[in-house]
Amino acid sequence: MNHISAIIRRELQSYFATPIAYVFIVIFLVMSGVFAFYFGSLYERGQADLLPFFNYHPWLYLFLVPAVAMRIWSEERNRGNIELLMTLPVKKLAWVIGKFLAAWLFVGLALLLTFPIVISINYLGNPDNGVILASYLGSFLLAGAFLAIGSCLSAATKNQVIAFILTVVICFIFLLSGFPMVLAFFKLFLPQFMVDVIASTSFLSHYASITKGVLDLGDVSYFALTICIWLYATALVVEMKKGD
Amino acid sequence: MIECAHLSKDFGEVKAVDDLSFTAHKGQVLGFLGPNGAGKSTTMKMITGFIPPTTGDIKVCDIDLAEDPVAVKNKIGYLPEGAPSYHEMKVGPFLQFIARMRNIPSAQQQSAVDSVVARLNLNHVYYQKIDTLSKGFKRRVGLAQAIIHDPEVLILDEPxxxxxxNQKHQVRELITTMSKNKTIILSTHILEEVHAVCDRAIIISQGAIVADNTPTEMESMSRYHHAVSFVADLDTALLNKIKDLDCVRDVTYNARLKETTVFPTQGLFIFDEVSGLLKNQGVQVISLKMEAGRLDEVFRNITQPEQKREVQR
Known part of the structure; x- marks a missing residue:
């Protein structure tokens, strides 16, 4: 526990010691605003909710989260730091969890900084703040799932660009599998229950049901399970690849 | 104490380390010598638990590495090749982080950091980012993190x-001071270093131990052992005269340095004979010395394939 908190602190310090943190936060805030107001017509709809804001998060995360995740392990391997880390008397899982949690907290902080939009919508009307809170949680969980995937792929390669591209692709596949168009395509030749299986692996459908305000245990545990599985895979990949 | 028994490591088809066995005791400074790619770093990576051996056992302070890797890592201080560290961190916070990860109780962390900072003269760069430091300072930061927890075993890859x-001298002094109550393994390319700090040298070539001696014993394996070198203007007649001495096996003359080296017949002392002859002939000698042996020559001899050897032992 002591180790994990030390790792989280060091990682967060290193985000803010480099321009990564500031670039990420600024881009995230600007883009989420642009998407919500211009493409989502948040204002023109005349409804007191943040659905247009949250609807674009998966697409925003698709490119921004892999950019955070790509450096988690590949940078350590590239610089040779991994040799230092893995010879300290610390369990491997502590590194995997600590590094992941630091990245997740960091994205969480960026998400938290979107609070002015909540204040605005409360000023303009009477939104259901419970739904908004649930949506924030859903968005945070989605970011965590993307990060866990990114952390695993980052451990697999020394090259951050490759880590980034692979993460975008895998995350895209997980998003897409719930897209109505894609599901309609599968419906043409697959039985309904298979289509349901594909739809159930989708980040998008789980995320959508959370942002509707239905905080179902199934959706939350789906994300939790996804994160755990990918983190476990990260530990395996680190072990496999560290000596290369 | 470090015990390695029948260590082997394969990387695919390549055998990086091949049935390596040795024991290093407390108070010993063991030098790993060998050409690049001989398996020195791979052996160190296995002892520190970074990569597992394909076969073989490693025990550090009587703890089996395979059984309790974390306990073994606790006992070891390790400077990996190239002294990696977090470049974006400042020296002080980096060492504090390592102290924490090394399970030093929080009350003693700062004093541990202060102590290594003082021992490695890092005071001036305490608040400096590591990537702005010179290579020498980066290396010292790497050494500082390796000894911060006062480990029983120290493994240094090209320290x-x-x-x-000046810095080399300082680091060697530090190693010598620490060696009394620790087991130290270091790898190096610099042969003079072996003499300066090591009690024992192991030469590794193609993953196997080809020599395991004290540096002095190793020197006596050299062709130059007890050879006499002198710098003087010589003519061929005199050279031949020296060559004709009974106790002389061979003579070489380096025209650029005007240095003559006289090799004795196996095991003989020829210093008196050679200096006597020079005196008799009235040769003006600029310098005259007896050689202990040249490690670099021994090194080349035993790490090069048979046909390439300059001389046969």
């Missing part, structure tokens, strides 16, 4: 690489 002569 003086990239240091200037």
């Amino acid at each position: 003086t690489d990239g240091l200037d002569p």
Whole structure:
């Protein structure tokens, strides 16, 4: 526990010691605003909710989260730091969890900084703040799932660009599998229950049901399970690849 | 104490380390010598638990590495090749982080950091980012993190690489001071270093131990052992006269340095004979010395394939 908190602190310090943190936060805030107001017509709809804001998060995360995740392990391997880390008397899982949690907290902080939009919508009307809170949680969980995937792929390669591209692709596949168009395509030749299986692996459908305000245990545990599985895979990949 | 028994490591088809066995005791400074790619770093990576051996057992302070890797890592201080560290961190916070990860109780962390900072003269760069430091300072930060928890076993992969002569001297002194109550293994390319700090040298070539001696014993394996070198203007007649001495096996003359080296017949002392002859002939000698042996020559001899050897032992 002591180790994990030390790792989280060091990682967060290193985000803010480099321009990564500031670039990420600024881009995230600007883009989420642009998407919500211009493409989502948040204002023109005349409804007191943040659905247009949250609807674009998966697409925003698709490119921004892999950019955070790509450096988690590949940078350590590239610089040779991994040799230092893995010879300290610390369990491997502590590194995997600590590094992941630091990245997740960091994205969480960026998400938290979107609070002015909540204040605005409360000023303009009477939104259901419970739904908004649930949506924030859903968005945070989605970011965590993307990060866990990114952390695993980052451990697999020394090259951050490759880590980034692979993460975008895998995350895209997980998003897409719930897209109505894609599901309609599968419906043409697959039985309904298979289509349901594909739809159930989708980040998008789980995320959508959370942002509707239905905080179902199934959706939350789906994300939790996804994160755990990918983190476990990260530990395996680190072990496999560290000596290369 | 470090015990390695029948260590082997394969990387695919390549055998990086091949049935390596040795024991290093407390108070010993063991030098790993060998050409690049001989398996020195791979052996160190296995002892520190970074990569597992394909076969073989490693015990550090009587703890089996395979059984309790974390306990073994606790006992070891390790400077990896190239002294990696977090470049974006400042020296002080980096060492504090390592102290924490090394399970030093929080009350003693700062004093542990202060102590290594003082021992490695890092005071001036305490608040400096590591990537702005010179190569020598980076190496010292790497050494500082390796000894911060006062480990029983110290493994240093090329600790003086990239240091200037003053810093090299300083690091060697540090190693010598620490060696009394620790087991130290270091790898190096610099042969003079073996003499300066090591009690024992192991030469590794193609993953196997080809020599395991004290540096002095190793020197006596050299062709230059007890050879006499002198610098003087010589003519061929005199050279031949020296060559004709009974106790002389061979003579070489370096025209650029005007240095003559006289090799004795196996095991003989020829210093008196040679100096006597020079005196008799009235030769003006600029310098005259007896050689202990040249490690670099021994090194080349035993690490090069048979046909390439300059001389046969």
